[in-house]
Amino acid sequence: MLERKLLNCTVALAALHAATVFALPALAEEITVVSFGGAYQEAQSKALFQPAAKAMGITVREETYGGIADLRLQVKSGAVTWDVVASGSGSAARAGAEGILEPLDYSVIDVSTFQKGLYQDFCVGGDVFSTVLAWNTKTYGDNGPQNWADFWNVEKFPGKRAYRNSVAGALEPALMADGVPADQVYEVLSTPEGLKRALDKIRELKPHIAVWWSSGAQHAQLMVDGEVDMVTGWNGRFDVAAKNGAAVKYTFNQALLDYDCYAIAKGAPNKDLAMKFLAEISKPEYQADFTNYITYGPTNVKAYELGLIKDDYARLLPSHPDNAAKQLPIDLQWYIKNEAEASAAYQDMLTE
Numbered sequence: 001m002l003e004r005k006l007l008n009c010t011v012a013l014a015a016l017h018a019a020t021v022f023a024l025p026a027l028a029e030e031i032t033v034v035s036f037g038g039a040y041q042e043a044q045s046k047a048l049f050q051p052a053a054k055a056m057g058i059t060v061r062e063e064t065y066g067g068i069a070d071l072r073l074q075v076k077s078g079a080v081t082w083d084v085v086a087s088g089s090g091s092a093a094r095a096g097a098e099g100i101l102e103p104l105d106y107s108v109i110d111v112s113t114f115q116k117g118l119y120q121d122f123c124v125g126g127d128v129f130s131t132v133l134a135w136n137t138k139t140y141g142d143n144g145p146q147n148w149a150d151f152w153n154v155e156k157f158p159g160k161r162a163y164r165n166s167v168a169g170a171l172e173p174a175l176m177a178d179g180v181p182a183d184q185v186y187e188v189l190s191t192p193e194g195l196k197r198a199l200d201k202i203r204e205l206k207p208h209i210a211v212w213w214s215s216g217a218q219h220a221q222l223m224v225d226g227e228v229d230m231v232t233g234w235n236g237r238f239d240v241a242a243k244n245g246a247a248v249k250y251t252f253n254q255a256l257l258d259y260d261c262y263a264i265a266k267g268a269p270n271k272d273l274a275m276k277f278l279a280e281i282s283k284p285e286y287q288a289d290f291t292n293y294i295t296y297g298p299t300n301v302k303a304y305e306l307g308l309i310k311d312d313y314a315r316l317l318p319s320h321p322d323n324a325a326k327q328l329p330i331d332l333q334w335y336i337k338n339e340a341e342a343s344a345a346y347q348d349m350l351t352e
Contacts, residue, residue: 030059031270031277034071035086037064038217039240043293044086048126051289052280058273068095071265075100080267083274087123089259090168090335096122097336102264102271109279111300115319118299120332123261124278125299127290128319130257130327131169134223134238134250135230145230147254148177152201154208159229161205162222165212167339167346169256172328173232174201176254182328189334195342199349212350223248235318236294257318257327259299291317 033049035041045062053060063082065071068091074080087095095101101122111119118125133151135144136159144150145157151173164170175185175194178201188194210228213219219233224246235255238248262281264274280286287298288308297319298304304314314320318327 029057029270029273030061031083031274032061032063032081033084033086033277034063034065034082036067036216038215039220039237039294040216041086043236043290044126047290047293048281048286052277052286056277056280058277060277067091068100071095072098072100075266078267080265080269082265083268083270084277085263085265086126087261087263088168089120089123089125089261090330090332090339092123092261092263093120093332093336094339095263096120100266102266102268104264104278105275108275109282111282113284113302114282114299115301118259119261123263124282125259125261126281127287127294127296128257128259128299128317129296130235130252130255130318130323131232132235132238132250132252132255133173133230134233134248136223136226136228137247137249138226139229142249144249146251148173149179151230151232152177152205154205157230159208160210160227161208162211162213162219162228162231162233163202163205163209164232165214165350167343168335169232169258169330170202170346171195171198171342172256173254174198176328177201182254185328186331186334189342190338195338195345199345203349203352220246236296239295239316252318252323252326255318255327256330257324258330260296 035044041064049060049062068087071085103121104124109124111124114125133145139159150157171189172185175188175198176182178197180188189198211222216234216237219231220237220241222228222231223238223241224244235250238250242248262278264271268274282300284300284302284306287300288303288306291298291309295316297317303309315322
């Protein structure tokens, strides 16, 4: 009798356990995405990250970071918590060569309709942007400085300047201001004399540089606050600032054409899911919607063909042919080969 009661009890407990297990909701798949914050990440979140999460039935946790140096610390310590990393194209190329990013699987990520050159082994392009010359319209009106020579011309355009505190996109304007044709900039920069020439040109302007900016959010805020009269920076950030009331305009003339991209951290805890996520946000529908939040162009040319970007608006984007023709494309190979040396020299110049 006792044995039968024990058997019945065991069967009942097993049935209860099974019912409990089947009643538990399945754990949602989750990845962590890290980007640069501010208006840029807000646009990413609304147009890409959260819509893709919903379409895939997963959870996307978002964090912010200061750049690839932060990722390097995670990888070197063996404590990687990030899956997808937003990056500039040059930083991603160097990080991939360094071994802190996973190679991307382009049998999963479809780049067949991408613009040429806007993806690489370790990073897939997400948007095209420009480093432009922007000015305060309260100081100079609508027809402010139109090229880098004007940016350096403190007699014709007196006022406070702001310039980047790191080397990326900082040397090229200096050489163009010094008379080097755009198509010869990287050839000149590849020589010790050319690097010195660029640094000397920036030294010349140092007394007029009030702020050395370190982020897109910062250089946009400088224009919102009217703290400086002209600044280098990213076109989309200035457009958002203008929408918020900043007295700012910019020109694509002699701008630097570049792209942001998405990579997967080496040792990412959810590598396979992250790869599928990159495939999702690389679709043209997402990229077309992204342009509604910030004026960066799509890398997937099909985004222009869907009728989701109006022609008059498309003409405001950096990758539109009329705008691209005025610009100098960033040379990633130059940065991979020369950035370490150039960056050290740049920082020495800043601290002189």
